[in-house]
Amino acid sequence: xxxxxxxxxxxxxxxxxxxxxxxxxxxxxxxxxxxxxxxxxxxxxxxxxxxxxxxxxxxxxxxxxxxxxxxxxxxxxxxxxxxxxxxxxxxxxxxxxxxxxxxxxxxxxxxxxxxx
Amino acid sequence: xxxxxxxxxxxxxxxxxxxxxxxxxxxxxxxxxxxxxxxxxxxxxxxxxxxxxxxxxxxxxxxxxxxxxxxxxxxxxxxxxxxxxxxxxxxxxxxxxxxxxxxxxxxxxxxx
Numbered sequence: 001x002x003x004x005x006x007x008x009x010x011x012x013x014x015x016x017x018x019x020x021x022x023x024x025x026x027x028x029x030x031x032x033x034x035x036x037x038x039x040x041x042x043x044x045x046x047x048x049x050x051x052x053x054x055x056x057x058x059x060x061x062x063x064x065x066x067x068x069x070x071x072x073x074x075x076x077x078x079x080x081x082x083x084x085x086x087x088x089x090x091x092x093x094x095x096x097x098x099x100x101x102x103x104x105x106x107x108x109x110x111x112x113x114x115x116x
Numbered sequence: 117x118x119x120x121x122x123x124x125x126x127x128x129x130x131x132x133x134x135x136x137x138x139x140x141x142x143x144x145x146x147x148x149x150x151x152x153x154x155x156x157x158x159x160x161x162x163x164x165x166x167x168x169x170x171x172x173x174x175x176x177x178x179x180x181x182x183x184x185x186x187x188x189x190x191x192x193x194x195x196x197x198x199x200x201x202x203x204x205x206x207x208x209x210x211x212x213x214x215x216x217x218x219x220x221x222x223x224x225x226x227x228x
Contacts, residue, residue, distance in 0.1 A: 002162075006159075032214060034215075042220075043204065043218050043219065043220045043221055044160070044204070044218050046215055046216075049214055049215065093159045093160075101148070101208050101213065101214045101215075102147060102148045102167070102208060103148075104148075104150050104162050104165050105150075105162075105206075105216060106162060107152075107159040107160050107161065107162075108159060109158070109159050110158070110159040
């Protein structure tokens, strides 16, 4: 149980392109979903927390207009990297949680984004 | 002081040995603790959750929690080369609301 699907797994695109990443909880309804990015040899950096039907809460230093998050249903959240530039290249990982904060987060497989 | 601190490693153990991974946290009000394993280039996967003081065993893995000492550990018995990965300690700190606070991770290598 607790399967989280993330798509696509890898994206290579030109600078200025907008990229959309989907995160789905397959066998449970996720009350909360999270978006992280991870640079090589570093730990996870939380970008934002989203709850279904409400606006995402962004971490300090994360640009809301740059990283658009939509959490349209209890099983789907999307992250759109708008007008991506090479510095946005990173490993983006979503996670989903069923229930309160005492419950674990379950991670998707991640999306490796490369901007040329 | 970091909120969640782990041995920086890398930690290297021979196959069949016990690997011991340690983690300390700063928020005394923390109630939920998790260990994740992350293979190189992959996303984290949940190994153990622990909420109460003492030991919790699941197969070759044992998580230990001591809230008085603000310490949580993960023991891996009969270590296998396939256990080679980075292990992340994660804490739901009372001061962090809904978020998990992750340690920097300990890289474990199990040598055949």
